[in-house]
Each structure stands twice: as C-alpha cells, then as structure tokens.
Amino acid sequence: MCFFTLRISPKIHCLVCFISVPILLWAFYLYSRGSVQNSIAIMRSDNTAAVMKTQTYVVEVKHCSNKDSWTVGNLLMPTGLIYAQPSTQRGRTDVNCVTNWNVPLVWEGTFDPVVIDAIYKKTDPRVGVMVFAVGKYTRFLKGFLETGEKYFLTDFRVTYYIFTDSEKDVPAVTLGEGRKITVLPVPSARRWQEVVFGRMKWATMTIDKQIRNKTDYLFLMDVDSLFYHRFGAESFSRLSAVLHRGYYKRTERADFPYERRPESRAYIPVTEGDYYYTAAVLGGYLEDIYNLVRYCYEQSEEDARNNIEAVWQEESHLNKYLLYNKPTKVLSPEYLWSDYDKVPADVKVVRISQLKKNYAEVRPNGGH
Incomplete structure (x- = not known):
C-alpha cells in the first residue's frame, strides 16, 4: 500500500498544486481587501475625530452656487490708466x-x-x-x-x-x-x-x-x-x-x-x-x-x-x-x-x- 502511494504521489502533488494556487491567491485578495477597508475606516474615524475637535471654532462652509x-x-487693470508710480522706499x-x-x-x-x-x-x-x-x-x-x-x-x-x-x-x-x-x-x-x-x-x-x-x-x-x-x-x-x-x-x-x-x-x-x-x-x-x-x-x-x-x-x-x-x-x-x-x-x-x-x-x- 505504501509503495502504491509513493508511485502516484507526484500526480496528486501536481493536482493539489494546481487547485491550491488559485485558492491561495483568492484568500490573499480577500485579506488585502479587508486590510485596506480597515485602514480606510480608521482614517475616516481619525478624520471625524479631528473635525469634531475643530467644531468649536470652524464653521461648515456652505458654498454659494455663483x-x-x-x-x-x-487683479486685472485696464490699459492706459494714469496713476502715480508706487515706491518701495516711501510709505506710512x-x-x-x-x-x-x-x-x-x-x-x-x-x-x-x-x-x-x-x-x-x-x-x-x-x-x-x-x-x-x-x-x-x-x-x-x-x-x-x-x-x-x-x-x-x-x-x-x-x-x-x-x-x-x-x-x-x-x-x-x-x-x-x-x-x-x-x-x-x-x-x-x-x-x-x-x-x-x-x-x-x-x-x-x-x-x-x-x-x-x-x-x-x-x-x-x-x-x-x-x-x-x-x-x-x-x-x-x-x-x-x-x-x-x-x-x-x-x-x-x-x-x-x-x-x-x-x-x-x-x-x-x-x-x-x-x-x-x-x-x-x-x-x-x-x-x-x-x-x-x-x-x-x-x-x-x-x-x-x-x-x-x-x-x-x-x-x-x-x-x-x-x-x-x-x-x-x-x-x-x-x-x-x-x-x-x-x-x-x-x-x-x-x-x-x-x-x-x-x-x-x-x-x-x-x-x-
């Protein structure tokens, strides 16, 4: 029985490898996806906490449509305007x-x-x-x-x-x-x-x-x-x-x-x-x-x-x-x-x- 098992093990080994590789890749994908989502959730939580801390002083901006x-x-100026030259040396x-x-x-x-x-x-x-x-x-x-x-x-x-x-x-x-x-x-x-x-x-x-x-x-x-x-x-x-x-x-x-x-x-x-x-x-x-x-x-x-x-x-x-x-x-x-x-x-x-x-x-x- 042991001799028979040893003779067919290379075939089984190939079959197992063929099946297990996609399974391992899929498991790695799910693990990575979960890690990224957890990271995003943590970032969102941190951002929320930061926003809550600033609410005492900062007001939510409500943008005007126009x-x-x-x-x-x-700062565009019309051409031909006559005015005094500005100075870098004189002023208040x-x-x-x-x-x-x-x-x-x-x-x-x-x-x-x-x-x-x-x-x-x-x-x-x-x-x-x-x-x-x-x-x-x-x-x-x-x-x-x-x-x-x-x-x-x-x-x-x-x-x-x-x-x-x-x-x-x-x-x-x-x-x-x-x-x-x-x-x-x-x-x-x-x-x-x-x-x-x-x-x-x-x-x-x-x-x-x-x-x-x-x-x-x-x-x-x-x-x-x-x-x-x-x-x-x-x-x-x-x-x-x-x-x-x-x-x-x-x-x-x-x-x-x-x-x-x-x-x-x-x-x-x-x-x-x-x-x-x-x-x-x-x-x-x-x-x-x-x-x-x-x-x-x-x-x-x-x-x-x-x-x-x-x-x-x-x-x-x-x-x-x-x-x-x-x-x-x-x-x-x-x-x-x-x-x-x-x-x-x-x-x-x-x-x-x-x-x-x-x-x-x-x-x-x-x-x-």
Missing part, C-alpha cells in the same frame, strides 16, 4: 501696515484709490449692504443713505438691504445708476440687545433664503453712522474686519473687552487675542460673511440655552470667530470712528463715523 463668478483675486512709517499673519492692515496712504478702484470695477461685483433700522433708529436712514451715495463704493453696483419694523419710515433717496434699496421687514424689539443679536439671525436667514445668488460681496454696517470720505474697493477681501477705535493703540490683549467667562461660547482666555474688532462694520465674500454670521447666531443661541449673554453680545462672538478664523484684510479705525472721540494724528481721514445720540431716548429699553 462663487466662481467673481473673486477678489482677479507711523503705523503698522501688515498683520503678523501677513495680510494688509489698511490705512490712508497705503493704497492708490485710482488703481484699486479700477481693478475691482473691472470685476464688477454685486455689493450688498445690510443695515438694521428698528424702532427710533429709522431716523438715521436718510443720512446714512445720502452720504453712502456720495462716498461709499461710488460707481459700483450696490444694494442696500434695510431691515426695519417700519417700512413707511424708509426715506426716498436719490440713488446712483446700478444702486437700489430692498426693504426687509423684521419684528420690533423690546431690548436693544435683541436688535444686535437679531442682526446675526436675520442676516443668516436672509443670505440663506433670499440673496445667495444676488450678491457677491456683503457688508454689515450700523445705520447710526455717516460717511465722510471715500470708502472704496481697498476694503475688499474674502473677510475684512475693522479695528475698534478704542483698543487699537496700546491695549494689552489681557485688557481687551473679550468675554472672559468660560461658561460663554464667546470665551477667550486672557493669554490669547490679536486685536479687538468692532461689529459695526465688516465685509467679505457672501459665503465667508455667511459663515461668520451663522456662527455668531448659533453660538449666541447656545449661550441663551445656558442662560448666559456674552458681555458685548454679537461683538463678543465675532471676536471669538475672528481670533481662530483670521480676516484676510484688517481695516484701520478710519473705517469706523465715532463723533464722541477726538481724531488722533495717525487717523489721516475718517471714512465713516458713528453719530452722537441720546441712547436712553433712541433705545427701546432706555439704553440698558
């Missing part, structure tokens, strides 16, 4: 003109208005300006609109989106070519804090549902202001923020009026901070402004659920957002001064300024 139709980056030396993340900090004397306006007029952006005129603040609309027509992005297409609880008080103002007013009704407010928080809510809803395909670049501004000098295309970038006039010179970051209570979603530790920005003027690509206002709205709602209100309402959440989502251009206090304050030597021109007013008289809860 985002590619206009960009700040198209009394102020800093660049941030530590290497974006412009814009002052008078750091740009040529002829060049900058010519470049961006060529891109022909649709500019929106949101202002809120609720209650007695409708009295400021006429001055804001009339001076805006004189100084704000003249010869650009501009739509003023006016949020108000009193449409009849929106004044008839002569507008330039390509410029118009759109009135959007909002409820009245019992507290002025409701108005400032409501700005982020109504801006978020309006962008999402009404103007996503109607505007390329959007500003949010306070209506109780007047324009005094050109406010031009030098303000354009993906996200432009304005330095608060009260804290731009020698204030230490520990002394910025950030929200310091850890219970608030606007909390910033005393060891962190770049600048203190005003919420009264900001601008940017529609989608970037949408991300900012939605963040501020959602974070303030989370605070409300926890029975807390940030120290400076939406401005506190704005500063938290801009600390971790850096603006691509910082505008000097020229872009929002106040009639209450003396103009210092480093502010060569006041482009827009907030008006003096009796807060106790114009605010619904007497300014408190």
